[in-house]
Amino acid sequence: MLRISKMTDYAVVLATHLAATEGPHAARDLAVQTQIPEPTASKVLKKLARAGVVVSQRGAKGGYTLARLPEQIGVNEVIEAIEGPIAVTECSDETTDSLCEYETNCGVRANWQRINVAVQRALSEITLADMAFPGTAELVLIARSSQEAERLRAAEPME
Amino acid sequence: MLRISKMTDYAVVLATHLAATEGPHAARDLAVQTQIPEPTASKVLKKLARAGVVVSQRGAKGGYTLARLPEQIGVNEVIEAIEGPIAVTECSDETTDSLCEYETNCGVRANWQRINVAVQRALSEITLADMAFPGTAELVLIARSSQEAERLRAAEPME
């Protein structure tokens, strides 16, 4: 689950860059500034536009702009724009009408909703503004997390 | 990101099943009870044992048991047991020695740590006990949390 795809990484980088520097940006410029290969950056920006995270202006002097203020866009929106709706198992995905044949298992799997909600909530609380302009309090949190990562890594051998 | 793999789904189902019914269980029995193909269930259980989520007893009358009480095992442990450490981008993964050549981008990508921490915290707060025996209080919390996420976005996040 928690290994994010490169495309999503790019999306966050691009969106954060848009948040940090106001005004319309051509895909080419964004690609150069973020060191992301141009056609790939373009692809990502298209998806962001489709999802309503950014707005696009076609034609000469066109480009991309954030659809809303950075404080009003959670990273969950950016992630979902690339990876689709956050639905963990088919069983917990309400768009599919496929009912579980095994009631006993469904009882267990229905709890995936808890996990979905918890993760989505955590992601929605981080906005592009937080990503673009991290305050000192946030930086402390980041520093602490790296220690925590050490601890977790020592506890279990990696593969 | 947030589409979980089937293996991880299996892992949670198996671990939850172990939490719900105390005592040692053979992989075969667990596979039958959870409707998971036997060799696959066995593979998952091996990983859970490696990660220290469950303990195994070899030989005749052997089987698997939870390593700790259900309340003491967060679903993040189960997920990490299958998918490896929660590290989102190479840049934020400290096991790789590859330093970012582009300082400007690194500044942006370092913020992935925020996301990692937020997600991991959310997952660690859900235990196998919650999954096995969801109480009414928890269900209320789920319903409330989605509304709360909206409200919390305006305020400063977390402690």
Next chain:
DNA sequence: ACATAGGGGACTGTTTCAGTCCTATATGGG
């Protein structure tokens, strides 16, 4: 000793991912 049950890894077909490229469409400026 023997049947039982997990440990570990090799192997394979399928799917997804990352990245590129091509064509169509919209738009501003000379």
Next chain:
DNA sequence: CCCATATAGGACTGAAACAGTCCCCTATGT
């Protein structure tokens, strides 16, 4: 009006990860 610019959308490909199975080894209770 025409052209350079810039996004929209999708087709295509090689590489990598996933899901699942199978085999051989080791441990253990009867």
